[in-house]
Amino acid sequence: xxxxLKRMATMQRMQVTGLNLFYKKGYYNTSVDDIxxxxxxxxxxxxxxxxxxxxxxxxIIEQLVVRKVYSMLIEPIEGHENTLxxxxxxxxxxxxxxxxxxxxxxxxxxxxxxxFNGRNPEIMKHLNEILRIWEVTLVSAIQxxxxxxxxxxxxxxxxxAVYLMSSFIGIRTLMVETAPSARxxxxxxxxxxxxxxxxxxxxxxxxxxxx
Amino acid sequence: xxxxLKRMATMQRMQVTGLNLFYKKGYYNTSVDDIxxxxxxxxxxxxxxxxxxxxxxxxIIEQLVVRKVYSMLIEPIEGHENTLxxxxxxxxxxxxxxxxxxxxxxxxxxxxxxxFNGRNPEIMKHLNEILRIWEVTLVSAIQxxxxxxxxxxxxxxxxxAVYLMSSFIGIRTLMVETAPSARxxxxxxxxxxxxxxxxxxxxxxxxxxxx
DNA sequence: AATGAAACCGACCAACAGGTCGGATTACTA
DNA sequence: TAGTAATCCGACCTGTTGGTCGGTTTCATT
Numbered sequence: 012x013x014x015x016l017k018r019m020a021t022m023q024r025m026q027v028t029g030l031n032l033f034y035k036k037g038y039y040n041t042s043v044d045d046i047x048x049x050x051x052x053x054x055x056x057x058x059x060x061x062x063x064x065x066x067x068x069x070x071i072i073e074q075l076v077v078r079k080v081y082s083m084l085i086e087p088i089e090g091h092e093n094t095l096x097x098x099x100x101x102x103x104x105x106x107x108x109x110x111x112x113x114x115x116x117x118x119x120x121x122x123x124x125x126x127f128n129g130r131n132p133e134i135m136k137h138l139n140e141i142l143r144i145w146e147v148t149l150v151s152a153i154q155x156x157x158x159x160x161x162x163x164x165x166x167x168x169x170x171x172a173v174y175l176m177s178s179f180i181g182i183r184t185l186m187v188e189t190a191p192s193a194r195x196x197x198x199x200x201x202x203x204x205x206x207x208x209x210x211x212x213x214x215x216x217x218x219x220x221x222x
Numbered sequence: 223x224x225x226x227l228k229r230m231a232t233m234q235r236m237q238v239t240g241l242n243l244f245y246k247k248g249y250y251n252t253s254v255d256d257i258x259x260x261x262x263x264x265x266x267x268x269x270x271x272x273x274x275x276x277x278x279x280x281x282i283i284e285q286l287v288v289r290k291v292y293s294m295l296i297e298p299i300e301g302h303e304n305t306l307x308x309x310x311x312x313x314x315x316x317x318x319x320x321x322x323x324x325x326x327x328x329x330x331x332x333x334x335x336x337x338f339n340g341r342n343p344e345i346m347k348h349l350n351e352i353l354r355i356w357e358v359t360l361v362s363a364i365q366x367x368x369x370x371x372x373x374x375x376x377x378x379x380x381x382x383a384v385y386l387m388s389s390f391i392g393i394r395t396l397m398v399e400t401a402p403s404a405r406x407x408x409x410x411x412x413x414x415x416x417x418x419x420x421x422x423x424x425x426x427x428x429x430x431x432x433x
Numbered sequence: 434a435a436t437g438a439a440a441c442c443g444a445c446c447a448a449c450a451g452g453t454c455g456g457a458t459t460a461c462t463a
Numbered sequence: 464t465a466g467t468a469a470t471c472c473g474a475c476c477t478g479t480t481g482g483t484c485g486g487t488t489t490c491a492t493t
Contacts, residue, residue: 182388
């Protein structure tokens with residue numbers, strides 16, 4: 012068990028800087044040597060731990076990307092309170108992080124999906140899987156909201172989920188390079204506006220105490 | 223004038239297949255030879271007409287991408303009728319085209335922005351410029367709507383524009399590979415829902431004849 | 434101290450990238 | 464039809480890519 016410690020450490024070091032570079036420069040535009048140079052490691056070390064560049068990236072997805080998406084977009088909306096509020100805060104936090112991130116290149120998933128779509132089905136499978144989990148999480152959050160009475164019973168949970176994902180993916184692209192903070196603010200305002208339109212009507216009036 | 227005819231024809235042929243390949247495989251992942259092979263042309267012909275691969279791409283943006291965005295997203299919403307309806311129809315058409323496009327790789331602008339962001343400022347300048355024009359067009363459409371009385375006077379035009387762009391960019395990513403038609407339908411439903419929430423109140427009631 | 438496995442090094446390879454260039458074709462003009 | 468300019472060809476150059484491999488270092492165990 013403890014033998015693997017060094018192995019794990021090296022692999023993780025590679026994966027972390029690998030993800031950073033892939034995110035910054037793109038997968039196809041980042042060479043294995045680029046990553047190795049940053050780590051002062053050799054080709055031998057790399058191919059000792061990973062079968063290929065592709066295998067390396069798949070492991071990055073499974074080890075790092077999945078976790079990132081989980082902690083950023085999945086777990087924050089798994090509570091049982093007012094789900095619209097949960098989602099609002101979740102998006103707010105995620106976008107705020109992006110604003111303060113000095114080097115922002117947009118939504119990780121979006122970038123990679125665009126890069127691999129139609130080119131690498133194997134990797135696309137992994138990326139789509141993450142999207143699917145996000146979607147499922149959102150759908151069940153909306154349904155919880157409907158059950159809780161926070162969301163109007165007539166709204167289409169799947170529709171709302173798709174709409175939310177779309178807008179989030181898009182705003183992350185729009186926030187790179189051009190007025191991220193202002194755009195975040197405008198986006199959040201309109202998101203709240205939209206949420207108001209799918210809230211249960213009783214929510215807006217004082218006569219919602221149905222106990 | 224007529225001398226340039228052949229020149230123009232060849233250049234355009236190169237640009238058209240160039241754009242297709244760049245869209246399909248990405249800029250960095252498409253070699254000049256790839257394009258030339260498809261056209262049965264030689265390196266010499268390419269570098270006779272274009273200074274470099276980058277120059278080639280810039281010209282593609284100016285000649286083809288700009289026009290595409292214009293005819294697809296700008297011109298359709300420049301009318302003076304109910305602008306929310308114009309935008310709805312515009313998005314509907316654009317997404318429908320995407321659904322029927324056998325090989326769809328997402329929103330052209332989004333793909334390229336993700337690929338060049340942080341890597342090629344020169345090209346990013348051109349892409350951001352197109353985004354800006356789209357934004358301006360949307361903003362003035364919303365303002366026209368407010369003036370017309372179709373849109374509530376209190377809504378933030380810039381906010382709506384950003385929200386619309388975001389959602390469109392995002393849905394185009396979500397429509398690749400996974401249930402494009404269903405997602406398009408859900409998206410459009412929610413877009414209409416959102417639009418209802420920014421319509422002028424009088425619009426929803428029969429007592430809106432203010433003449 | 435000896436040993437053997439795990440971890441790492443770095444020279445090397447074939448394939449391919451963008452770009453050059455001297456020459457061959459083609460097409461227009463006189 | 465001769466000549467000249469526009470167009471195109473394709474061998475070639477230099478640098479980079481993902482990947483290989485024989486060898487060296489590191490380190491726990493005996």
